[in-house]
Amino acid sequence: MAWDTERTKRLLLDAATAEFCANGLAGARVDRIASEAGVNKERIYQYFGRKDELFDVVIASQLRRVMDEVPIEGSGPEALAAYAGRLFDHHQADAVLPRLVFWEGLERGDHVVDRAERTDRCRSKIDRTLEALPGVSREDAADLLLTIIALCDAWAVLPELDGLMVARDEGRAARRRAVVVATVRLAAQSLVDDVAPA
Missing domain, CATH: 1.10.10.60 (Homeodomain-like)
Incomplete structure (x- = not known):
C-alpha cells in the first residue's frame, strides 16, 4: 500500500x-x-x-487562509467597519490565527516568518484600504488596519481581561462586536473627514 x-x-x-x-x-x-x-x-x-520550521509552516498557512477568507469589500468607512465585524466573527469562531500571532510576538519578537510574502499580503490589504478610503495616506491606512487587527485579535486571546472588566453573559460577544465595528467606523470616518476639501 x-x-x-x-x-x-x-x-x-x-x-x-x-x-x-x-x-x-x-x-x-x-x-x-x-x-x-x-x-x-x-x-x-x-x-x-525542526519544530520551529513546523511552526513557521503553520503560521504562514493560517495567515494566508484568513487574509484570503476575510477580504475588505465595498468602499467608504462602512467597508472598513464591515471588515472589522467579519474579522471579529471569524476570530470568535476560530481563534487559531490570533493565538498563533500572539505566541509569535511573545516568543520571537520581531522575527517574522515568510517576511517577503507577508509584506506583500499586508501591502495588498493596505492598497485595498486605500481604494475603500480614497485620499487617506498610506500610513493612516496601515494604522487603521493595525487597529482593526488589534481590536479583533485581543477578544480572542484575552478573554480573562474582558471577564474582569465586564460581566460575561450570553450577549457579551455581540456587544463587544458592536463596539469594535462602531470604533472602526468612527476611526475610518475621521480619516476621510481629514482629507475632505474644506
Missing part, C-alpha cells in the same frame, strides 16, 4: 496547529504532535524539519 504523503502532512499540520495554539512554540512538544496525528515523529522532521 502506498503511503499517502499529503494526508500525513495534513494530519501533522492540524495536530501542530492545535499544539502551537495551546502551548506556543517553546511549550509545544513534537511527541504530542506526532501522537495526536497518529504518525511517527520522524515524519515531522522529514516533511517539515
